């Protein structure tokens with residue numbers, strides 16, 4: 008998606024540890040105009056798939072998940088990473104290692120909001136090693152829901168999470184794929 012790539016080149020900063028910082032528009036401050044265009048693009052790509060639910064993971068997936076859900080007219084459900092009295096006792100659970108936080112999280116989704124009648128589109132801001140998506144896929148399987156695929160805003164292709172999933176037959180549509188951040192230079196696939 009050209010608009011997104013231009014924005015990444017204009018505002019993205021490469022940080023230590025192969026981190027691309029895009030917090031001016033994607034996962035801290037939010038550029039709603041751009042996020043709307045991204046939501047429309049996901050709708051265009053998955054419009055024939057009868058999606059019934061968008062599933063994402065807190066924190067950074069929520070904004071893009073919610074904006075995208077408007078174009079599908081379906082609810083967005085986000086996996087929680089922290090315990091809460093606010094959550095049902097009956098939950099699907101999985102484990103996710105966070106690349107940016109360097110720690111493991113137990114993620115949870117209330118059973119009542121995901122079931123075998125659902126056709127699920129996973130949405131997230133970033134795909135790196137694929138751990139967040141693997142956790143969401145695990146939860147989708149536990150719910151016996153149908154996994155349609157994943158829509159990702161930025162994939163860091165050099166970390167291979169996306170290609171591993173594709174090799175396992177999972178549809179992963181990323182709007183920008185980065186092949187290298189070496190020497191602080193952003194190189195798209």
Ligand SMILES: O=P(O)(O)OC[C@H]1O[C@H](OP(=O)(O)OP(=O)(O)O)[C@H](O)[C@@H]1O
Pocket residue numbers: 064065066067068104105106107108131132133134135136137138139140168
């Ligand atoms: O493909 P992976 O290696 O799993 O990396 C991608 C995940 O990492 C980020 O989440 P993070 O753990 O930084 O949490 P946040 O959403 O709270 O920022 C991002 O929002 C994805 O969910």
Ligand SMILES: O=c1[nH]c(=O)c2nc[nH]c2[nH]1
Pocket residue numbers: 025026027028029034106107133134135163
């Ligand atoms: O803002 C982010 N930048 C990254 O490089 C990254 N990798 C995983 N998750 C990420 N989030």
